[in-house]
Amino acid sequence: xxxxxxxxxxxxxxxxxxxxxxxxxxxxxxxxxxxxxxxxxxxxxxxxxxxxxxxxxxxxxxxxxxxxxxxxxxxxxxxxxxxxxxxxxxxxxxxxxxxxxxxxxxxxxxxxxxxxxxxxxxxxxxxxxxxxxxxxxxxxxxxxxxxxxxxxxxxxxxxxxxxxxxxxxxxxxxxxxxxxxxxxxxxxxxxxxxxxxxxxxxxxxxxxxxxxxxxxxxxxxxxxxxxxxxxxxxxxxxxxxxxxxxxxxxxxxxxxxxxxxxxxxxxxxxx
Numbered sequence: 001x002x003x004x005x006x007x008x009x010x011x012x013x014x015x016x017x018x019x020x021x022x023x024x025x026x027x028x029x030x031x032x033x034x035x036x037x038x039x040x041x042x043x044x045x046x047x048x049x050x051x052x053x054x055x056x057x058x059x060x061x062x063x064x065x066x067x068x069x070x071x072x073x074x075x076x077x078x079x080x081x082x083x084x085x086x087x088x089x090x091x092x093x094x095x096x097x098x099x100x101x102x103x104x105x106x107x108x109x110x111x112x113x114x115x116x117x118x119x120x121x122x123x124x125x126x127x128x129x130x131x132x133x134x135x136x137x138x139x140x141x142x143x144x145x146x147x148x149x150x151x152x153x154x155x156x157x158x159x160x161x162x163x164x165x166x167x168x169x170x171x172x173x174x175x176x177x178x179x180x181x182x183x184x185x186x187x188x189x190x191x192x193x194x195x196x197x198x199x200x201x202x203x204x205x206x207x208x209x210x211x212x213x214x215x216x217x218x219x220x221x222x223x224x225x226x227x228x229x230x231x232x233x234x235x236x237x238x239x240x241x242x243x244x245x246x247x248x249x250x251x252x253x254x255x256x257x258x259x260x261x262x263x264x265x266x267x268x269x270x271x
Contacts, residue, residue, distance in 0.1 A: 042269065045086035046071045047110065049094030049129060052226035056218040057258035058090060061265050074106045080113050088269050089117050093128030093216070095231065097182055098136045111137055123269050124210045128180050131203070131212035138187035138206055145183035149198040150234060151242025152250040153178055155215060161193040164205065166267035170260060175253065176215040179227055181234075183214075198240040211268060217261035221251050 044067050046055050051073075062069045070085070072078045081089075091114065101107045114137045117124050126134035132142045154173035161167045178196075186192050186201050193203035202214045216223075228235075228244055235244060 042067050042088060043086045044069045044088045044090065044269070045081045046090040046092060047080070047130070048073050048075070048092050049096065050075055050230075052223075052230045053093045053128075054223065055090060055092060056216075056220045056223045057261055058218045058265065060258070061262040065266070065270070074104075074110070080106065080109055083113070083116050083120060083122075086122065088123040089114070089125070091124070091126045091130030091133055093130060093179070096129065098129070098132050098142045118206065118210050121207070121209045125265075125268070126210075126212045127216065127218065128214060131214050132180075132182055132184050134206070134210055134212040135184035135187055135204070138190065138210075140185045140187040140190075142182055142184045145181060145199055147198045147240045148181040148234065148238060149178040149196065149240045150180075151178065151240070151247050152176070152253070153196055153198065153240060155194045155196045155202050157194050158192050160191040161203070164191075164193075165271070166211075166264045167193065169263050175250075176217065176257065177219045177224065177250070177253075178215050178240075179231070179234075180214055184212075217257050217264065220254055220258065224248070224251055224254070 044062055046058070046069070048054055048071055055071075059069065070081065072080050074080075091110075096104060096107070098107075098111075111133060114124065114126075114133055118134075118137060124134065126132070136142050152175050154175045157167065157170055157172040157174070161170070178198075180199075183199050184201060186204055187206060190204040190206040192201060193205060194201075196202050199214060203212060205211050224247065228247065232244065235241060
């Protein structure tokens with residue numbers, strides 16, 4: 001029988017602890033290297049419908065993460081990307097409706113691109129109008145909501161949202177910025193993620209790769225001021241429409257929401 005001295009046992013314990021620490025370091029290094037590879041090889045393309053609704057803090061996140069970004073500014077007549085031009089697609093907002101094909105020559109082609117991106121399991125994020133286009137592309141009904149929702153109003157996340165890594169950091173309820181008059185039904189097979197007093201379906205996810213948000217986590221102060229400059233005629237007295245002064249008073253929330261958005265982007269697009 002072999003007996004270990006106390007000193008030998010302690011040396012053995014320290015050796016095992018050091019090996020465990022080293023293994024954890026190696027696993028962390030491997031994860032970080034995978035994330036760096038994903039970022040280097042991730043091409044992000046955004047679709048912008050009007051000059052006053054750009055990707056806001058999404059562009060800041062992409063720049064800091066060294067992700068290649070290109071955009072199609074449809075109001076300038078720029079072409080839509082080809083499906084093999086990107087790994088991730090972001091579809092921004094705008095005052096038009098998903099049924100306005102007769103008014104905008106690019107809309108039918110944009111819908112086909114979104115459908116193709118979803119079928120190809122590209123990462124797709126739709127914001128405001130972009131969320132409505134995702135819902136439409138997945139066969140859900142999009143329609144004028146009973147009330148327009150303009151300003152800072154809280155949403156409540158669903159239990160399904162709490163199970164998703166890119167949404168677990170979101171508190172509930174959470175006051176967010178809205179500017180939309182249309183709503184959509186939940187597409188078949190999608191997870192319902194959030195609701196508000198004015199809008200039953202504020203967000204959904206389809207599979208692992210398509211995420212729709214009616215609200216604006218990406219919004220920056222300049223984006224809000226641009227909306228007020230271009231769309232102030234919509235600020236009429238109504239239950240879920242705030243005044244210009246109320247909207248401007250909420251601008252201080254933008255930085256905090258942008259941090260939450262960047263965490264969402266990192267988890268949804270990269271990890």
